[in-house]
Amino acid sequence: xxxxxxxxxxxxxxxxxxxxxxxxxxxxxxxxxxxxxxxxxxxxxxxxxxxxxxxxxxxxxxxxxxxxxxxxxxxxxxxxxxxxxxxxxxxxxxxxxxxxxxxxxxxxxxxxxxxxxxxxxxxxxxxxxxxxxxxxxxxxxxxxxxxxxxxxxxxxx
Amino acid sequence: xxxxxxxxxxxxxxxxxxxxxxxxxxxxxxxxxxxxxxxxxxxxxxxxxxxxxxxxxxxxxxxxxxxxxxxxxxxxxxxxxxxxxxxxxxxxxxxxxxxxxxxxxxxxxxxxxxxxxxxxxxxxxxxxxxxxxxxxxxxxxxxxxxxxxxxxxxxxxxxxxxxxxxxxxxxxxxxxx
Numbered sequence: 001x002x003x004x005x006x007x008x009x010x011x012x013x014x015x016x017x018x019x020x021x022x023x024x025x026x027x028x029x030x031x032x033x034x035x036x037x038x039x040x041x042x043x044x045x046x047x048x049x050x051x052x053x054x055x056x057x058x059x060x061x062x063x064x065x066x067x068x069x070x071x072x073x074x075x076x077x078x079x080x081x082x083x084x085x086x087x088x089x090x091x092x093x094x095x096x097x098x099x100x101x102x103x104x105x106x107x108x109x110x111x112x113x114x115x116x117x118x119x120x121x122x123x124x125x126x127x128x129x130x131x132x133x134x135x136x137x138x139x140x141x142x143x144x145x146x147x148x149x150x151x152x153x154x155x156x157x
Numbered sequence: 158x159x160x161x162x163x164x165x166x167x168x169x170x171x172x173x174x175x176x177x178x179x180x181x182x183x184x185x186x187x188x189x190x191x192x193x194x195x196x197x198x199x200x201x202x203x204x205x206x207x208x209x210x211x212x213x214x215x216x217x218x219x220x221x222x223x224x225x226x227x228x229x230x231x232x233x234x235x236x237x238x239x240x241x242x243x244x245x246x247x248x249x250x251x252x253x254x255x256x257x258x259x260x261x262x263x264x265x266x267x268x269x270x271x272x273x274x275x276x277x278x279x280x281x282x283x284x285x286x287x288x289x290x291x292x293x294x295x296x297x298x299x300x301x302x303x304x305x306x307x308x309x310x311x312x313x314x315x316x317x318x319x320x321x322x323x324x325x326x327x328x329x330x331x332x333x334x
Contacts, residue, residue: 049295052186062260063295066286091293093192 025060028072035075042071042084045099049092067096191312193293193301200227200307201291208258208266208280215281219255220303224333226326227301228277229257229289232265234297240316241273247322248276252330256280259289259297302326304333 030036043057256277
């Protein structure tokens with residue numbers, strides 16, 4: 001038991017030290033927890049322009065560091081999330097937004113999933129209705145006679 | 158019969174997806190549309206000293222009156238070295254070039270110019286990368302073609318190759334002159 005505890009403590013220490021050493025990512029102090037929360041969500045939702053697919057809070061590329069600095073400075077300056085996002089988009093383009101804005105050229109992007117769900121629903125409804133109609137309709141006398149003939153022919157051969 | 162045709166719908170969907178993905182094969186993942194060019198934005202305001210003379214401060218009015226290619230470079234950037242012959246070529250063909258020595262030290266920046274040549278009329282010294290940030294520069298080299306009114310007309314990310322000089326840069330310069 002003591003051994004396991006020791007191992008766990010070692011692991012914890014190693015993880016913490018490892019994190020700190022890995023750190024191109026700096027630790028920032030905030031007086032206001034709300035500001036800190038906003039900083040974290042902003043840096044997690046802004047995409048590093050130099051990287052293929054990394055948020056700026058996750059990248060040690062120099063430009064990601066500059067962008068974090070700017071986000072921090074603007075937050076301290078009392079700017080809104082919207083202003084900060086706009087500030088970045090003005091410079092680096094829509095590419096930096098992990099959640100693209102709803103505008104003319106993104107209607108398709110945002111609308112397609114909902115459109116497909118609706119389309120799927122319509123298809124399912126159509127199929128269900130077609131099946132219901134088919135099963136509700138019994139065979140006519142003529143059809144029954146044909147069916148009997150077919151079955152009998154199969155037996156005879 | 159229509160029922161039969163309906164069965165082809167999934168295949169059709171598949172083909173549409175194929176066409177979509179096939180197109181993706183040729184896309185360059187490093188390509189970005191430039192917001193500055195899209196909005197035909199004016200060159201951002203700046204006040205920076207020149208690399209050669211620390212006491213000489215210049216601002217964006219430097220770029221007015223003549224079509225200028227602004228090139229963001231740094232001594233630490235290997236691709237910038239590969240790009241220098243093309244920039245020297247452009248300068249020789251009469252294109253006005255202004256450099257931005259980005260996130261560099263004066264000493265190293267000057268060494269770079271001594272070693273690889275200096276095609277620039279003037280170099281702005283941007284050690285903190287402030288002007289670079291306002292230009293949306295995320296790596297060097299990057300180049301911006303600014304027209305005579307100071308509006309950004311073309312943005313080139315990465316090194317300018319000899320083909321780029323011939324096929325892109327010179328035609329763009331001509332277009333805005």
